Amino acid sequence: KIWLDVATYPVSDKQKVPNNADGWQTLADWLERQGIGRVGIEASGGYERDVIAYLHQRGFEVVLLQPRQVRAFGLYKLRRAKNDQLGAALIAECAARSDARCHAPDSRLIAFGEWLLFIEQIEADIACLKTRRERFTDRRILEEIDRSIGELKSRCKAQLALLQAAVREHDDLARKLDLIESIDGIGIRTALTLVILMPELGRVDREEIAALT
Template sequence: MSDVPCFVGIDVAKAQLDIAVRPSGERWSVPNDAAGVVTLVERLQALCPTLIVLEATGGLERIATVALATVGLPVVVVNPRQARDFARATGQLAKTDALDARALAHFADVIRPTPRPLPDAQTQQLRALLGRRQQLIGMRTAEQNRFAGTSGRLAEDIEAHIAWLNTRIASLDDDLETRLRASPLWRENDDLLQSVPGIGPVCARTLLLELPALGTLTRQQIAALVGVAPLNCDSGTMRGKRTIWGGRAHVRTVLYMGTLVATRFNPQIKAFYQRLLAAGKLKKVALTACMHKLLTILNAMLKHRTSWKAQEVQN
């Protein structure tokens, strides 16, 4: 085993994995299938890499990531935007699979993101079900939008499809409910979150499955992870507007819907919202602040294992 650090970047495509090694400059590719991944794992085990970095590619990276992590190799899946911004910052403007793999290896060497353990099999299955539910919701919304401008036979067909989608969504909800309630830990966390006025089953389960760090981070860290932390835009004597940016978009969307309900039925969030409006804040600004506050409360509840008690939650 060499004492020289070794960093690996893997560009993932549907049919192929392109691999680049730094600092040796070695490059090769394998098919993105079971046999190709076995070959990849064997070659990387021989290299004993310091870190392996892949981009998130809508699930195409999952087989390779799981295989690498299973044998104990240090692997990290990063946001594609972050990796692309890094490549541009280093002067790499062209984009090919081989260049992307090399840029990811460079990213691993310079940034060195921390490897995190993969979710267990049950969590991965629950996330897959939740992801499928999101897809069906999107399909139903698209069909409902089409239905408004149609009539006759076409309208009947769309209406039948919407009814079928409703049935499938209800079936997935039942499946998620059964699987979550079967685990004592999942059940307890679900109950804790749903004890908060404004947090329903969909919001609670989205937070649990897509934000597993909830309850383990500081309020600043969890706000940044979701994308509800106000970011400065100052330069010299100019003080720009504070805006939110980045983070986990779907989690933020679901949290927004929960916050809308909380501003009506959650006494603490409602009072906070009204106070901000009375101070002259725009409704969108006030809602964002309420999202931040609600997320902070949920994070504290899971961290301290306490259910909702409005009078005990600190501002």
């Protein structure tokens, strides 16, 4: 089970809840009782998306912090988090002093993100098979591996085409996709990744986008 460690600032009250629907409700109720309206959450590979969406629905202002931001703030404060609770306290103070905020998650991008992850996993399987292939000389085994690689490549290509078509059904995402793909050296695979995983494009300046990338 994945847990959320929570701390408040400037009064350091602590809470720990599971990262699921029951835990989010418990967290939101607790925050409301504390009179807290602004919440900072550190990005953690997608595990934060659902709780952010729930907190937005409950009317909280959410600040999404990148791990490097939290680390830099910790160095500035001459503090190094030694456990999850200390890390939560650092995130709370960082969010309180930050002027950034997180837009409500786009449900379309959440779904597309899962689809993109599936494609990435297929690509990882292909890379794994190519590495495995280097260990063999038997023609029968090599042919079997090559057949599996070919099947996965076909599946990956088909899924990528379907994902692109699904994204293009939305005019705003299609315009963004075309704009990114028009840049020299960027193909549709990279363009899709940027559109889906970086919703900040078009909202923040180029220095912030470069740092985020």
